[in-house]
Amino acid sequence: MKMARTIAIHSFKGGVGKSTIAANVAVALAIKGRRVGVMDMDLEGPGLHAFFGIDPTQLRFTINDVLAGVAPIEAASVRMTEKLGLKNGGEVYYAPASVKISEIMRTIKSGFELEYFSEALARLGNRLGLHYILIDTHPGIEPSTLLAIGACDHQIIVSRVDQQDVFGTSVMVEVASTLGKPAHLILNMIPPRVKEADVVKFAKTLASHFAVESAGWFPWAEEVIGSLSKSILVLKSPRHAITERFRHLAEIIESFN
Amino acid sequence: MSKILYLVFTTCLLLIGVSATITTVAAAGETYTLTTTPSRVQETRTGVTLTLNVTNAIFPSPYTFTITVTDPARNNKTLVKSQASTQSSWLITANYPNDFTTNITLVGNYYINVTQTLPVVKPTVATGTFLVGLTDSQAYNRTYIASIRAFGYLPSDNVTIRLTRSGGSTQGFPAWNLTGLDGSFLYKWHIANNTTLGTYNVTLAGKNTPQKNPRDTQTFTVDRTRVTIDSLTITPTIAVRTATVDFRFHASYASGLPVQSGTALVRITDHGTSSFSTASYDPVQGLFAASYKLPLDMSAGPISPALDVNTIDDSYGNTGPASIKTNTFTVLPAQLAVIASLSKTSYTSSEPVVITATVTTPDGATYNQGSVRASIFNKGQTIGNPFDLTYDQARGAWIGSYNPGPKDPSGTWTITVAASDSYGNSGAASILGIVNIPSASVLDTYSWILPMLVAIIFASAALVLVKRKVASSGVTLDVQAVKKQADQVKSDDFFKSLQSQLEQKTTKWKNKKETQTKDENG
Secondary structure: OOOOEEEEEEEOOOOOOHHHHHHHHHHHHHHOOOEEEEEEEOOOOOOHHHHHOOOHHHOOOOHHHHHOOOOOHHHHOEEOHHHHOOOOOOEEEEEOOOOOHHHHHHHHHHOOOHHHHHHHHHHHHHHHOOOEEEEEEOOOOOHHHHHHHHHOOEEEEEEEOOHHHHHHHHHHHHHHHHOOOOEEEEEEEEOOOOOHHHHHHHHHHHHHHOOEEEEEEEEOOHHHHHOOOOOOHHHHOOOOHHHHHHHHHHHHHHOOO | OHHHHHHHHHHHHHHHOOOEEEEEEEOOOOEEEEEEEOOEEEOOOOOEEEEEEEEOOOOOEEEEEEEEEEOOOOOEEEEEEEEEEOOOOEEEEEEEOHHHOOOOOOOEEEEEEEEEEEOOOEEEEEEEEEEEEOEOOOEEEOOOEEEEEEOOOOOOOEEEEEEEEOOEEOOOOOEEEEOOOOOOEEEEEEOOOOOOOEEEEEEEEEOOOOOOOOOEEEEEEEEOOOEEEOOOEEEOOEEEOOOEEEEEEOEEEOOOOEOOOOEEEEEEEEOOEEEEEEEEEEOOOOEEEEEEEOOOOOOOEEEOOEEEEEEEEOOOOOEEOOOOEEOOEEEEOOEOEEEEEEOOOEEEOOOOEEEEEEEEOOOOOEOOOOEEEEEEEEOOEEEEEEEEEEEEOOOOEEEEEEOOOOOOOOEEEEEEEEEEOOOOOEEEEEEEEEEEOOOHHHHHHOOOHHHHHHHHHHHHHHHHHHHHEEEEOOEEEEHHHHHHHHHHHHOOHHHHHHHHHHHHHHHHHHHHHHHHHHHHOO
């Protein structure tokens, strides 16, 4: 069986829409019939559970337990297919991170090992027959982020067009490049006054200096911000222009070699 | 306060079972000291150790004593103990009730009297007393467990336990429990964090056991309990102004049980003024949490929020901590995000260059204080004087303009917009604009040359810029600085370890592939 393709979704700064993209693209891929795992690796500030309407405190195991070696990864994965109303054969499995401070601290202190994490991802892909595993990471450049870069096949780096963010994003791309991992850039929350041509030009300019390919851009959308990270736009508003962009991103992911 | 200290002190004495010296009666020659250990017990079989210490004794000589214990029902139990004196000082010990072949089944004071019959008859040489109760302490703090123990009931009898305070009943009482086959009774009362304070009276009565005389009854007190916290955690430890800092801590009662209600005040002192952030219990995280948004004028440097003495209250009057708890985080000036734009990308000398800038603080809020200034450069030379942008409330942006003069150079202008304030918060961004200052004669004679010149100038400027900086949409990027920062990450031990693990993984994968290929080729 073909191995699941693993894609880490990073950002340098928090609040740039990383989790929104992870949740929506996972569902967009599932709607296309793909079997997708989406994992919350933002161990210090998990938030993906809100999109799926899950209370991690009610779950027996989380990713923290997996990293601590006390639970197999499939035990920390929740099948979301029925809850999301997916009926065309596509599947979404969600692997939450613990929101308990004590467990978060335990995980951070225990360290990270690439081989163990890579094996856990492979195991998840094999056991659940997944096509894709999307990993929502912690913002910034730190051990858990580097671990995700090292363990995944592809990196999607989400950035706002903002001085600090673009700088940090460029550093992340440069680091991913050193580890031989292809990076794809998404410019998000583009203010309405910025023209598309300028965004495209900017993305191309970045690509000319760093080993990164543009994977599209998303305009500032009140509907997405207004959902307060509690719903999945692809399901809630299937005809929304942003939904179309999520679908396009899903197609780009399908084209990853 | 002194009452509380006394209460705590006496409670400690009773809990740890300190030996108590009761009375010393000296006879001619010998000195006799009687001690009871412990001085208070529950109704039990293990009982009390009575120790008679005799000094200045005659030796060699036989000594004989008669020890009489009178229980609260005025019944006497007697024990004769003998000792061959071989030195001047020695001890005689006895256990009550085991050595007296009885049980302790009544609450109240027990009196001990010791007489000597050898080598000479002496009436009372020592006396003492010990107390028997039902509870394992006479004073409790909330959240502890009161262990109520009794003895002398019929086997498997149904014993009713009544607990009253000021004559009124206590929630959960009367309760009942069965005695064991040996007639022993045990009941544990978990004193809640909100149990009414005061003096309680506990009374036991068996259904089939004849009523004891005196009855099994006793008083004890319940007082507040102390709340302690482990440490005050601050996240992040380094924060820029306008960021929100989280304070978290676990609170426990002195008994070790977690505090799961109430509020606490976290004090943040800056510029000599204190402000308070209220921490409340978060049942999801299982801890107390509060947030504080750092104001733009907060002092840069270390700040030490504190939980002052008794500022945590669990809503029931149990307070803590007993001593101030503090921690430190560092405040950095806010880096203001400046996004500047021009109304056009190409101008002629007759058109004002209008600059619009939105400035936001790190939390994403619009920045509309301090000053925002623009400076224009061309080929390293300053054009005109720096000028202020003014805040347009309606547009939520800073706006200013520059009118190019006929002597200003044509070409690509770099316009730097810098925002700052007196607190040290700052930020800047640069944008490019192509400004064409036409000369009449040039235009007439060489109208085709100018666009080409502008193109050449722009291309040259762009060539210079891409070597070092990328600029678009009001955002500039220092490529060298990016590489330098990335090099720092790459020099980190964790990164090196990761890189090495990846290389090993790749090598392992290649070897596996080669082996597979060899196997396939036979």
